[in-house]
Each structure stands twice: as structure tokens, then as C-alpha cells.
Amino acid sequence: MKRGTTAVFCAGFLQGAAFVLIPALGTTLRSAPYDMSNATYGLLYFPEIIGAVFAAISAGAIHKRLGSAGLFRLGALTNAVAMALLVAAFFTSGLPIVLLLLAETFMLGTGFGLTNAAINRAASLLFAGAAAAAVTILNAVIGGATAVSPIILDGFQHWVSWVLWPVVILALWLCLLLLPLAKDHDNQELGGMRAWRRSMTPFAMAVVIYAICEGSFGSWANVLVSVDRHLPPATGALALSLFWGGMTVARFIFGAIPNHWIHRRLAYLLAPLGMAICFVVIPHLQSATGLLMAFTSAGITCGIYYPYSMAYGIAAHPKEGTQMAGLLVGALMIGEGIGSSGLGPLQQWESLGKIYTFSALWAIPLLWLAWRNSRPSVSQRVPFEATHD
DSSP states (O other), rough: OOHHHHHHHHHHHHHHHTTTTTTTTTTHHHHHTTTTOOOHHTTTTTTHHHHHHHHHHHHHHHHHHHHHHHHHHHHHHHHHHHHHHHHHHTTSHHHHHHHHHHHHHHHHHHHHHHHHHHHHHHHHTGGGGGGHHHHHHHHHHHHHHHHHHHHHHHHHHSSSOOTHHHHEEEEEEHHHHTHHHHHSTTOOOOOGGGGGGGGHHHHEEEEEEEEHHHHHHHHHHIIIIIIOOOOOOOOHHHHHHHHHHHHHHHHHHHSSSTTTTTTTHHHHHHHHHHHHHHHGGGGGGSSHHHHHHHHHHHHHHHTTTHHHHHHHHHOOOOOHHHHHHHHHHHHHHHHHHHHTTTTHHHHHSSOHHHHHHHHGGGGHHHHHHHHTSSSSTSSSSOOOOOHHH
């Protein structure tokens, strides 16, 4: 095993586990003793946007100054601080808990951006002959963690206390700093403002819009199932886990199978259509079984759009790889923040079901951007054929 592989994939698991904690706590935060409104709960995701923008702007420059190891460790420490703030929030109430959670999501957005910029770029370099597969499987590990984390959280909540799971994640982030890291592969890589290219914009736009859809599914699955449909909280937690589980399975499958079995560009183009179908169908479902199957399907359809956008983007900008990765991770968090926080205030005028139905229209720009970004003329090399054939 190459030096740094364990650190990269362990960081991916911890990032996924930490990222989903606020959505997994949706029912808890909207119940006594917290009693947050939809608007307040949705507001918790807004600082992620600010943190993500900061990470996107700074990732390349930090890499240039501190190297890949410095960027990785800074991201890990930022995530550890986010978990510490979440633990502190457990012991407070009223306005202080809201302030602590706002700070937590800001640090999480920043840590997510820095860490994912580091590990996505590292994965593409550690397995240079199979870069696209490595990036897709890394994101499958992240998705797998988001799938199991709500179940673990729910287990702690029923048997002891939910705060124990953030404590465990905090301790693991600190332990991660002790693992060996890979040496810098390319000291000539551009960073900071010199690394920005106008050609990066379509990739970032695709990821922002995709992440709005992902946030609409992931951050509100628990609320839609447990609150709007009045099903047990455990069913809402399961819906969230199945959404991330479906995404994880899709990423593992598409990361492993040869390109000549299912052409990567075709799968990339079909993904937005699958998301649209799920947005239309979910508002009409009432049964627990139907909703669980639908959110699983939504996860499957969301599975490959982001890692494929990342792989195509890095392939098109090899000299600005870390900056490209940072930009797309930041775009992911911005879209997640919009999809998560924006749906709270919107529910003052329209039901969550109607918002889901209208969200199907996002498939139009997603389809066009997938077609545009996957054209061979856009990339300097096509990242999938060489990987899988």
C-alpha cells in the first residue's frame, strides 16, 4: 500500500461521518428541549456556505505554502474544532446552542473544503493510472460514512446520548494527525490567484446545482419522513441512511466496472434525469416502504455526478489540480448550503412536497453542463477510458 493511502481514505470516512451529523439531528433539534423552527434549522446550514467559499479560495494557496501535508493537517484540525463545538452545544440550551451550531457548521464547511481538496487531489495522484476510479471510490467511502453515521448516532441516542458519537469522531480526527502522509508529488503546481482559470467555471456551476439537489434530498429526508409524514424518527433516520447508502453503492459500482460495460459519459448524462424522477415521485408517497425506496433511488441517481465532475475538472486542469479540487469542494458545500438552508424559509410559502416537484427542473442545466464538461475537447485527456479499459 502506498504511503498516505490510509490517511486519505480514513479522512474520507471521518469527513462523511461528520458532515451528516446536523441533518441526522434534524428531528432532535426540532423537538423538545430545542424546539427549533424550520427557518432556524435551515439557517444552521448557511455558515457552511461561508466556510466553503473560504476553503475554495484558500486551498490552492495553502497547498502552495504548506504543501499537501500542511493542507491535509489544517483541514483535519478544523474538522476537530467543528466536532468540539458540536459537543459543547450538547451542554447548552436556548440562543447559545444556536450560536454554537452556527460556528460548528462554519468550521465544518471550512474543514470539509480543505480536507476534501487535499484528499481528492491526493487520491488522483496516489493512483495516477486509475485516477477516476480512485476519486470515485474515495467519494464512495465518504458516502458510506454518511450512510452509517445517522444509524450510529441514532443508536447512541437511544442507548446513551447522541453526543458520544461526535466525541468519538473528534478523537479520531486527532488520531488521524499521527498517520503518515504521502510526499508532495508536484512542487510546480500552481496555487492562489495564479491558479484560477475561467474554464473552471462550468465545472463549478455543475457541482453547485448538483449539490442543491443533494442537499434537498439529504438534509430534508429526515424531516419529510418523520415530521411531514408523521412516521417514527427511526424511519426518518433510516431514509437518510438509505439515501447516502444508495449513493455509496452507486459510486463503488461505477468506480469499479470497466468503461466498456457502461460508458462513463452516458451515465453522467443520465444522472440528472434520475434525480428529476425522484423529485417528482417522492411528494406523492405516503408509506414508509415507498419513501425508503425512493430516497434509496435518489441516492443512486446522485451517486456519480459529483465525482465525475471532479475527475473531468482535474483532468482539464492538471497544473491547477488542488485549486480545481478546492473549487469543486467549495462549490459542493455552497450548493449543499443552499439546498439545506434555502428550503427552510421557502416552506413558509410552499410545502416541502411542492418544492421537491419544482426542483425537478434542475435536471435541465445539469444535463447541459454534463454534456459540455464531458466533451473530449474540453479536457486535455479523457479520464475514464484509460482508467478502465
